[in-house]
Amino acid sequence: MNWDDDPTGTPAPDRLVGPVADREDQAVEAALRPKDLGEFIGQEKVREQLDLVLRAARARGATADHVLLSGAPGLGKTTLSMIIAAEMGAPIRITSGPAIQHAGDLAAILSSLQEGEVLFLDEIHRMSRPAEEMLYMAMEDFRVDVIVGKGPGATAIPLELPPFTLVGATTRAGLLPPPLRDRFGFTAHMEFYEPRELERVVHRSASLLDVEIDPAGAAEIAGRSRGTPRIANRLLRRVRDYAQVKADGIVTRDIAAAALAVYEVDARGLDRLDRAVLQALLKLFGGGPVGLSTLAVAVGEERETVEEVAEPFLVREGLLARTPRGRVATPAAWAHLGLTPPRSAPGGAASSAQQDLFGA
Ligand SMILES: Nc1ncnc2c1ncn2[C@@H]1O[C@H](COP(=O)(O)OP(=O)(O)OP(=O)(O)O)[C@@H](O)[C@H]1O
Ligand SMILES: [Mg+2]
Numbered sequence: 001m002n003w004d005d006d007p008t009g010t011p012a013p014d015r016l017v018g019p020v021a022d023r024e025d026q027a028v029e030a031a032l033r034p035k036d037l038g039e040f041i042g043q044e045k046v047r048e049q050l051d052l053v054l055r056a057a058r059a060r061g062a063t064a065d066h067v068l069l070s071g072a073p074g075l076g077k078t079t080l081s082m083i084i085a086a087e088m089g090a091p092i093r094i095t096s097g098p099a100i101q102h103a104g105d106l107a108a109i110l111s112s113l114q115e116g117e118v119l120f121l122d123e124i125h126r127m128s129r130p131a132e133e134m135l136y137m138a139m140e141d142f143r144v145d146v147i148v149g150k151g152p153g154a155t156a157i158p159l160e161l162p163p164f165t166l167v168g169a170t171t172r173a174g175l176l177p178p179p180l181r182d183r184f185g186f187t188a189h190m191e192f193y194e195p196r197e198l199e200r201v202v203h204r205s206a207s208l209l210d211v212e213i214d215p216a217g218a219a220e221i222a223g224r225s226r227g228t229p230r231i232a233n234r235l236l237r238r239v240r241d242y243a244q245v246k247a248d249g250i251v252t253r254d255i256a257a258a259a260l261a262v263y264e265v266d267a268r269g270l271d272r273l274d275r276a277v278l279q280a281l282l283k284l285f286g287g288g289p290v291g292l293s294t295l296a297v298a299v300g301e302e303r304e305t306v307e308e309v310a311e312p313f314l315v316r317e318g319l320l321a322r323t324p325r326g327r328v329a330t331p332a333a334w335a336h337l338g339l340t341p342p343r344s345a346p347g348g349a350a351s352s353a354q355q356d357l358f359g360a
Contacts, residue, residue, distance in 0.1 A: 015309075016238065016263050017271045019073040019228050024237075032205050032233055033079045036086055040076065041204065041229075042197035046188040050080070053186050054087045063116050064088055065185025066139055066166040068124075070173035074230030075190040077169040078122065084167055085118040092118040097126035106131045107146050107159070110138050115162035124168035125175040132180060139166055139183040192227030192316075195219070201229045202236055206251070211240045216253035224260055226269040226313060238263055268317065268336060273301070275337070277310045278319060281329045282339055289326030 014022070021029065034040045037051055050067070057064040067084060069077040085092035091114065100106050100121075113119060121127070127135070138144050142163055145156035168184065170176060181187070193201070202218040202225075205211075213236075221239060225232035236251075242259030243251050257267075264272045280298040281288055296303040301310075311327075314320035319333040334341045 015271055015273070016234060017224075017226055017231055017265055017269055018309075019226070019230060021074070021230060022234075025230060025234060028237070029230070029233070032208055033082060034204075035083065037083055039204075040080065040083060041200045042193045043076065043188075043190060046080075046190060049186065050084070050188060054084065058088065063163040064165045066168070066183060068173070068176075068181065068184040068187040069167065069169045069190060070187065071171070071190025072192065072228070073171055074228040075192065076229060077190060078120070080188070080190075081118065081120040081122075081167040081169060084165070085120075088116065088118065088165070090116045090118050090165070092120055094120045094122070096122040097124050100131045101128050103128075103130040103134045103147075106134050106138075107144055110134075110144055110161050110164075111159055113162055113164045116164065117162075118165045118167055120167045120169070122169045123171075124180075125170045125172045132177065135166075136179055136183060193229060194227075195222045198222035198225050198227070198229065198232045201232050205233050205236055206240075209236070209240065211236065211243075211251060212249060213251035214253075217251040217256045220253045220256035221251075221260075223267065224265050224269040231269075235260060235265065269313075270317075270336075273299075273305070273310050274314060276301075277306055278314065278329065278333050278337060281320065281327060282334060282337060282341075286342060287334070288328040289323055291326045295327055 037047055037054075040047060053067070054064055064084065067081075069080055071077060081094075082092060093109065093113065095109060100109075106127075109119070134144050138161055142161040144159050144161060146159050147154050147156055149155060166184075168180075173181070173187075173189075199215070199218045199222040202221050203213065203215075206213040206218070217239075221235050222232060225235055239251055239256045239259040240249075242262065243249050243255045246258070247255050260266075264275075266275065270278070276299045277295065280295060281290060284290075284298055285295070292307055293303055296306045299306065311320060311322070314333075315322065317332075318330055319336060321328045321330060329341075331341065
């Protein structure tokens with residue numbers, strides 16, 4: 001199953017350009033993960049800052065500060081957590097917020113850590129409140145209070161922990177309570193990748209997967225990968241299949257474009273759903289403004305699917321804007337679909353909402 005953005009959110013239709021790992025991704029990603037900071041592509045600032053944090057800790061012979069990694073799915077948070085452990089020469093323990101429902105679950109993990117170990121807590125924003133409070137003390141003082149018994153007879157037994165490095169990952173940094181956020185020594189905000197960086201990701205993965213690819217082929221895949229290495233790797237695998245079946249196995253620009261046309265991923269990384277939303281907005285509603293519910297009915301999808309699955313990328317790409325009066329297409333949307341915006345039809349595209357937006 002493929003969920004978009006947040007596993008607690010709306011189930012998305014299986015999409016080749018969804019950012020969340022599907023079963024196949026999970027199976028192959030381990031083999032594609034860069035193993036050290038030098039191999040990690042892009043995210044220059046994060047890499048530079050993290051390099052300093054880790055080097056300084058190593059020089060002091062100390063355990064590295066706690067690190068929070070925030071960013072959209074598929075940008076490399078899990079990868080970086082493993083790199084942190086590798087760079088520190090430390091073992092890594094992997095768990096996640098949803099797996100820790102009781103403070104006792106966390107106490108058990110914390111008390112079994114070795115000195116210097118990296119504890120990777122994925123989806124840290126989904127941890128239960130009691131566990132979160134235990135984590136505050138553990139992060140700050142390397143100590144937890146284990147509560148024994150219930151009611152008035154309950155006693156807190158303090159337990160010393162070896163120093164460890166917590167690496168927390170979240171797709172929703174805004175959901176973290178400030179006391180938790182404040183206890184990280186270093187926060188890395190992962191950005192979407194530039195096409196040039198994704199080209200390097202594609203070349204690297206191609207060589208690991210033994211796929212022959214030329215620079216134009218890599219650029220073609222990178223441009224359709226929505227700024228996300230996970231999507232780049234997934235598109236590469238589909239393109240490789242196509243190249244094997246329909247050509248001589250070598251990925252060129254033409255092969256990549258033809259393969260991704262089969263999967264209905266266009267030159268900008270929009271898929272069928274994205275384009276259906278844009279097309280309805282432009283062709284049926286003259287570019288808007290139109291309400292979300294109306295737009296959803298027009299494309300035959302749930303409101304939530306349009307809002308949570310299609311819109312974020314369209315907004316990010318500057319193709320669609322959310323306004324108080326409804327959804328509005330931008331000039332770039334008309335251009336992308338090769339349509340001409342009607343000039344000033346009454347109630348048409350050059351409506352007042354668009355004038356507000358673009359000063360048209
Ligand atoms: N900077 C990078 N250089 C090369 N490959 C990368 C980079 N970042 C991510 N990848 C690749 O993208 C895939 C997804 O990365 P990763 O699993 O670390 O993402 P994530 O941020 O943890 O996603 P999620 O939020 O879904 O857990 C990995 O297989 C990895 O190979
Ligand atoms: Mg991850």
